[in-house]
Amino acid sequence: MTGLLIKNFVRSKGLMTGLLLLFLSGLISLNVGKHFLEKNQQLIQQTAHFQQENIDRNVKYVNKEIGLLLYYVRFGLANHTPNLAGLSIGQRDINPAVLSVTIRNLEEQKYTTDLMNPMYQLIGNLDFSFVLIYFFPLIIIAFCFNLISEEKEEGTWSLVLSQAISPLKMLRLKLCIRYVSVLTVLLLLLVIAKFYLAIPVDNAFVAFGLTAILYISFWFSVSWLIVSFHRDSSYNALLLLIVWVMLTIVIPASVTTVIVYKYPVPEAFGTVLESRDGYHSKWDQPKEPTIQKFQKHYPQFNRYKHPEGKDYSWLWYYAMQQMGDDEAAVHATDLKTKLRKREAASSVIGLFVPTIHTQQICNHLSQSDMANHLNFIEEVEKFHEQKRLYFYPKIFTDFAIADENWKAFPLAYFQDKVSVNWSLVLIPVFSICVICVVWAGVNFRRPLERNARYE
Amino acid sequence: MSKLFIVNKYMLTAKNLTKKYGEHIALHNLNLTIEAGEIFALLGQNGAGKTTTINCFLGFVEPSSGQAIINDISVTQNTAETKKYLAYIPETVMLYGNLTGIENLEFFSQLAGFRYSKEELSGFLSKAGLQTTAHSQRVGGYSKGMRQKVGIAIAIAKKAKVLLLDEPTSGLDPKASNEFSEILKELSQQGTAILMATHDIFRAKEVAHRIGIMKQGHLVSVIDSRDISATELEQLYLQMV
Numbered sequence: 001m002t003g004l005l006i007k008n009f010v011r012s013k014g015l016m017t018g019l020l021l022l023f024l025s026g027l028i029s030l031n032v033g034k035h036f037l038e039k040n041q042q043l044i045q046q047t048a049h050f051q052q053e054n055i056d057r058n059v060k061y062v063n064k065e066i067g068l069l070l071y072y073v074r075f076g077l078a079n080h081t082p083n084l085a086g087l088s089i090g091q092r093d094i095n096p097a098v099l100s101v102t103i104r105n106l107e108e109q110k111y112t113t114d115l116m117n118p119m120y121q122l123i124g125n126l127d128f129s130f131v132l133i134y135f136f137p138l139i140i141i142a143f144c145f146n147l148i149s150e151e152k153e154e155g156t157w158s159l160v161l162s163q164a165i166s167p168l169k170m171l172r173l174k175l176c177i178r179y180v181s182v183l184t185v186l187l188l189l190l191v192i193a194k195f196y197l198a199i200p201v202d203n204a205f206v207a208f209g210l211t212a213i214l215y216i217s218f219w220f221s222v223s224w225l226i227v228s229f230h231r232d233s234s235y236n237a238l239l240l241l242i243v244w245v246m247l248t249i250v251i252p253a254s255v256t257t258v259i260v261y262k263y264p265v266p267e268a269f270g271t272v273l274e275s276r277d278g279y280h281s282k283w284d285q286p287k288e289p290t291i292q293k294f295q296k297h298y299p300q301f302n303r304y305k306h307p308e309g310k311d312y313s314w315l316w317y318y319a320m321q322q323m324g325d326d327e328a329a330v331h332a333t334d335l336k337t338k339l340r341k342r343e344a345a346s347s348v349i350g351l352f353v354p355t356i357h358t359q360q361i362c363n364h365l366s367q368s369d370m371a372n373h374l375n376f377i378e379e380v381e382k383f384h385e386q387k388r389l390y391f392y393p394k395i396f397t398d399f400a401i402a403d404e405n406w407k408a409f410p411l412a413y414f415q416d417k418v419s420v421n422w423s424l425v426l427i428p429v430f431s432i433c434v435i436c437v438v439w440a441g442v443n444f445r446r447p448l449e450r451n452a453r454y455e
Numbered sequence: 456m457s458k459l460f461i462v463n464k465y466m467l468t469a470k471n472l473t474k475k476y477g478e479h480i481a482l483h484n485l486n487l488t489i490e491a492g493e494i495f496a497l498l499g500q501n502g503a504g505k506t507t508t509i510n511c512f513l514g515f516v517e518p519s520s521g522q523a524i525i526n527d528i529s530v531t532q533n534t535a536e537t538k539k540y541l542a543y544i545p546e547t548v549m550l551y552g553n554l555t556g557i558e559n560l561e562f563f564s565q566l567a568g569f570r571y572s573k574e575e576l577s578g579f580l581s582k583a584g585l586q587t588t589a590h591s592q593r594v595g596g597y598s599k600g601m602r603q604k605v606g607i608a609i610a611i612a613k614k615a616k617v618l619l620l621d622e623p624t625s626g627l628d629p630k631a632s633n634e635f636s637e638i639l640k641e642l643s644q645q646g647t648a649i650l651m652a653t654h655d656i657f658r659a660k661e662v663a664h665r666i667g668i669m670k671q672g673h674l675v676s677v678i679d680s681r682d683i684s685a686t687e688l689e690q691l692y693l694q695m696v
Contacts, residue, residue: 001565011553155549162513162543164566449534452515
């Protein structure tokens with residue numbers, strides 16, 4: 001029976017076209033991912049190259065005062081992009097892969113981003129997670145919505161019911177054939193991705209694959225549930241499309257709205273203003289209070305003094321820059337905390353919404369989510385602080401530029417850690433699958449023979 | 456004689472079989488027995504209850520009261536078991552257009568738990584009167600008559616003791632219809648009990664041993680086909696309905 005069901009399936013032009021389309025769009029998405037990774041790689045390599053060039057040139061021309069030199073010199077920290085991010089670009093396309101900062105006030109430099117190529121905003125620029133989350137369900141719906149109703153509508157159902165020892169077994173086989181066909185396309189794409197994007201087979205990749213498998217299993221479970229109600233094809237198609245629109249568009253958009261409303265971040269604007277005012281206004285104020293505040297922050301620099309009667313000193317200048325960060329510090333911390341809260345809230349909601357959950361897990365595993373960006377920013381803060389603490393004493397003592405080893409500041413890298421929480425990855429969607437299948441099982445307890453026709 | 460034979464003599468039994476849809480009574484207290492090897496034709500207008508009767512035996516319709524019994528087993532209580540004894544040919548046999556005639560037969564036989572070789576399957580199709588050249592063609596291009604023949608082959612391959620037919624010859628040309636009757640007679644001689652709903656009075660008289668006339672859910676008359684000519688039957692039918 002299985003052989004003939006497969007034959008019938010394979011000979012259906014519509015179904016095969018669907019599978020082919022799915023495969024093709026998957027390939028396109030892999031190519032988009034490849035392009036993204038290459039662009040990223042190129043950007044990091046060029047930054048590494050030009051950073052050294054920039055330092056060398058500045059050292060050559062701004063060679064009198066180290067305080068002035070460090071006004072210009074930028075130190076870059078790159079956020080390591082795992083190749084898995086080629087499958088799920090997430091927020092990586094808007095968040096910068098490298099931040100190059102001077103030791104001046106950091107707050108204003110944190111939010112600089114790469115120039116955005118409008119090409120990336122075009123329709124059709126889809127990553128694999130988009131194909132998985134949006135397109136796979138549509139194909140699954142197209143494969144399953146008329147699993148029973150096509151038999152009724154094409155007239156084969158009564159003959160099937162009169163012949164079959166277990167009509168349910170036949171339906172299960174039909175579903176399995178569809179499941180295996182879609183699963184094959186998915187696995188094929190993942191295998192191609194592994195080689196094409198050179199993704200290492202580690203926990204993250206395995207978890208990514210399992211997430212994808214669970215996600216398509218979820219859509220098959222939902223479809224199985226819908227067909228178990230024995231409604232006609234158009235009703236099933238409509239219902240499944242409503243579920244699709246709700247889960248992929250309406251609910252995620254609503255969740256975003258609710259979260260933005262619940263955790264507003266006026267701090268984003270406040271931080272920028274405070275940071276700017278924090279140092280700009282200091283030009284017009286007496287120098288001493290600024291320096292006192294600075295030395296309160298860094299008691300280790302108490303021994304350095306602003307030369308009396310002078311209008312300007314590098315000690316005062318960097319103290320003034322520091323005030324930009326110090327005065328925005330409270331709001332900046334609040335901003336980060338709220339962004340983390342947003343992330344946490346959407347994770348909780350994601351537990352109940354497979355589309356959101358899948359996107360979150362994919363982005364988490366690919367290190368392309370908000371959490372990764374925040375971790376990166378925190379690392380930038382540490383990196384920046386470290387550079388400050390290294391150079392401050394040299395600036396305050398007017399250290400000779402030529403005595404510094406300027407080759408010792410190559411591009412630095414931040415490697416975020418991905419912990420795979422297996423139960424978080426697997427349990428939520430799996431549980432929803434089980435609920436759907438059990439519910440369908442209850443519906444199927446009524447003999448199928450009694451549903452020979454629509455009620 | 457063994458008790459078993461007597462018990463099995465009636466392959467199909469309807470006991471006070473009643474089906475109500477709300478206030479509407481589709482089938483009213485039907486009592487009917489059909490022996491092994493007997494062909495019973497049900498005549499009646501559309502909506503008289505013929506199809507409901509067949510659907511009760513198939514288990515597609517749950518009786519409101521009374522029982523449909525096949526081979527001494529209640530259909531309602533054990534549809535899976537009674538199904539093993541019966542084969543069904545609907546008014547229009549619909550098959551899987553992407554599969555060939557022989558593949559369709561193989562599929563439906565496998566559903567019923569039978570496994571046949573290609574030769575055996577081809578044999579069934581030939582026996583049902585389907586030309587050999589059509590066996591390995593996709594049924595998408597089959598005529599209604601050809602599909603009905605695959606339906607017959609499916610029934611033959613199931614070696615069913617009971618055959619339920621719902622207006623199986625409607626829309627068939629006279630030749631195909633005649634061939635169909637011959638096959639029914641052959642099956643009856645082999646001991647198959649056949650219940651056939653039909654509008655074809657002439658065909659009913661030709662093939663059936665007994666003829667029942669239904670009106671508004673009631674079986675109003677049962678006639679032995681040897682006792683009546685086709686013309687008389689037609690007159691009787693017109694008086695009754």
